[in-house]
Amino acid sequence: MAAKSHDRAPSRRALLGLDALNFFLADVRDGLGPYLAIYLIAVRGPEQGWNEATVGLVMSIAGIVGLLAQTPAGAFIDRGRHKPAIVIASAAAVTLSCLALPFIGNFYLVVGTQSVAAIAGAIFPPALAAITLGLVGPKMFSKRIGRNEAFNHLGNAASAAIAGATAYFFGPIVVFWLMAVLAVFSIGAMLMVPEKEIDDDLARGLEEAVDDEKPSGLKALLQNRHLMLFALLCAIFHLSNAAMLPSVGQLLTRVVGKEQATSLIAICIVAAQCVMVPMAIIVGAKVDAWGRKPIFLLAFGVLALRGALYVVSDNPFWLVAVQALDGVGAGIFGALFPIVVADLTRGTGRFNVSQGAVATVQGVGASISTSLAGVIIVTAGYSAAFVTLATIAAVGLILYLFAMPETRGYVPPTDGARQRPVPSARMA
Numbered sequence: 001m002a003a004k005s006h007d008r009a010p011s012r013r014a015l016l017g018l019d020a021l022n023f024f025l026a027d028v029r030d031g032l033g034p035y036l037a038i039y040l041i042a043v044r045g046p047e048q049g050w051n052e053a054t055v056g057l058v059m060s061i062a063g064i065v066g067l068l069a070q071t072p073a074g075a076f077i078d079r080g081r082h083k084p085a086i087v088i089a090s091a092a093a094v095t096l097s098c099l100a101l102p103f104i105g106n107f108y109l110v111v112g113t114q115s116v117a118a119i120a121g122a123i124f125p126p127a128l129a130a131i132t133l134g135l136v137g138p139k140m141f142s143k144r145i146g147r148n149e150a151f152n153h154l155g156n157a158a159s160a161a162i163a164g165a166t167a168y169f170f171g172p173i174v175v176f177w178l179m180a181v182l183a184v185f186s187i188g189a190m191l192m193v194p195e196k197e198i199d200d201d202l203a204r205g206l207e208e209a210v211d212d213e214k215p216s217g218l219k220a221l222l223q224n225r226h227l228m229l230f231a232l233l234c235a236i237f238h239l240s241n242a243a244m245l246p247s248v249g250q251l252l253t254r255v256v257g258k259e260q261a262t263s264l265i266a267i268c269i270v271a272a273q274c275v276m277v278p279m280a281i282i283v284g285a286k287v288d289a290w291g292r293k294p295i296f297l298l299a300f301g302v303l304a305l306r307g308a309l310y311v312v313s314d315n316p317f318w319l320v321a322v323q324a325l326d327g328v329g330a331g332i333f334g335a336l337f338p339i340v341v342a343d344l345t346r347g348t349g350r351f352n353v354s355q356g357a358v359a360t361v362q363g364v365g366a367s368i369s370t371s372l373a374g375v376i377i378v379t380a381g382y383s384a385a386f387v388t389l390a391t392i393a394a395v396g397l398i399l400y401l402f403a404m405p406e407t408r409g410y411v412p413p414t415d416g417a418r419q420r421p422v423p424s425a426r427m428a
Helices: 010-028 034-044 052-080 083-099 105-122 125-136 137-171 173-192 216-221 223-241 242-255 256-289 294-308 316-323 325-344 351-380 382-403 425-426
Strands: none
Touching: 010 083, 010 125, 010 137, 010 173, 010 316, 034 052, 034 242, 034 256, 052 083, 052 105, 052 125, 052 242, 052 351, 083 105, 083 125, 083 173, 105 294, 125 137, 125 325, 125 351, 137 173, 137 242, 137 256, 137 325, 223 294, 223 325, 223 351, 223 382, 242 256, 242 351, 242 382, 256 325, 294 316, 294 325, 294 382, 325 351, 351 382
16 A cells, blocks of 8 residues: 655645635535525515425425435545536536526425535535645645635625625625626636646545545444534534524514615625634634634534524614624634544545535534424514524533544544544643
């Protein structure tokens, strides 16, 4: 077996392309997100059969379809030798699915388009992480992931600002055309990254060149109890977090009317993304020194606080200010997720399929979140929904504190070996 070199020297063009890809793909990778709820409620409305519950059902169905695609997507990226082409095809699929929405009104067709977007969107997280690992290698991976997340959040902030400003004049439909423009730019950014500079073995977490069986996400997950626990914690995080922003968007629609709702939700997104940028940079720069666990605990704590603060007032300025806390919680989660998975799978060649398996489990939480919040809002009101979401986050914090180890220096299990953190890493 030939050892893989960890010292990578990607070209300046490749690194700039990776920056641009994370910037322009930021909005495309998430699909319509909270804008879907605003569009269906504010533009289509109850007269066409759309309310908080039906919108939540659409988002939950699409979420379930997307989560079922997560593990196959990770396995596909592990085996794929043409990752830039995969990213380009996925970006085109998401955009076409969203552009079709203004021309259809049937519930099942809306579900179908959003499900296609969810399947294609499942490709992006493992693909971007794999391309990054294949370009820079494991030694620089943590720092580079922080930079990726910073550019991702800058892209989200910029697109949300543009959407908010233009929606004020042209209405919620403007987000569909903005997505098409961003997709074109993201394809151009992907073409800047030379495929020959991506080491496909390093990209899947292998430190040695080996010929082995096709990776199994389920096997990789079940063989590592800490990876299973991390998957559960990710599910809890998203069970709390996923419904918060759409619920705030729906509340704003009720409070200020549909004319201002899209612009205000865009302001919410910009506020959070502006906080996420420095958070991602700090996480990338300090995670190797501070460790993963204390930073992740902060993410859970801020998420619980955010849910509780929404209950204080329905004043639009207060809701926007509280939403800025998403920049801390979600910003930390986005930067740490691939780092912790890389810790737990180092040297196994199961990095991307494990990302997919964990993302599948976390997707269960996210897909249930929107339906859970929608039902609670309809039956008990917005305050009850936000308190429920905050309580779920508090449960996740306690579980992470007492059950999850520090993963810096973790030794993944091999051939049934017991997994454990390296003692020296715990004392570093």
